[in-house]
Amino acid sequence: MKIAVQTEPFDFAAETASFGTGGNNVGAVVTFTGIVRDDSGDLEALELEHYPGMTERAIAKITEEAMTRWELADALVIHRHGRLAVGEPIMMVATAARHRVAAFEAAEFLMDYLKSRAPFWKKEHMRSGTAWVAAKDADEDALKRW
Template identity: 70%
Template sequence: MRITVQERAFDPAQELAQFGTGRRDIGAVVSFTGLVRDDSGSLQALEIEHYPGMTERALTQIAEEASRRWDLADLMILHRHGMLAVGEPIMMVATAARHRAAAFAAADFLMDFLKSRAPFWKREITASGTTWVAAKDSDEDALTRW
């Protein structure tokens, strides 16, 4: 299990290529990469804040819960903080398992819980100022299936 919170950019293809390398017990790897999206057409940057230590503990708890629910060979959570440009990767999860169903379900679970329970705060920066990103009811609703 690898959990990383970092400011520097990462290459999703390189991270995925290294994930699970050398393992002979893996039959499936599922990954998801989240990117900075400009819904308004005026986003200049997205700033992500967190509390070091607290954030890593919360991510570890989410990852451990996924490992308890599904028979995973490995998992990775990689999340950035700081100032990010439109189109840059914000985060990535990867799960590895003997079978695809477990890998898909665990990755989906991780995304739902990271979206609503990971202690990150996002602020959109536009030419007209900054706005904190509010939690969405749809993200909370997604947790009910777990």
């Protein structure tokens, strides 16, 4: 299990190449990378703040839950903070399991958690000004299925 909260970009290919290769009982690896997107046509950058230590512990706790619940062989969560431009990778989740259903479900569970519960505070930097991002009902609803 690897958890990283960092400002620097990550190398998706390198992370993927080294992930899930340690066990002979892995039948599926699922990866997801989130990208900063501009839904409004006005966004220049997204800024993420967090409390060092607290954020890593919270992500590790939910990742450990996913490892147990879906009997994962491995899990990876990388989440960036700081100022990120539109189009930059913001996070990566990878899960390795004996079967694909477990790998997919665990990855979705982790992504839903990161979107709505991980302790990050997001501020949008738009051409028209700045604004903190409020919680979205759709993100909260996604958690209900778990």
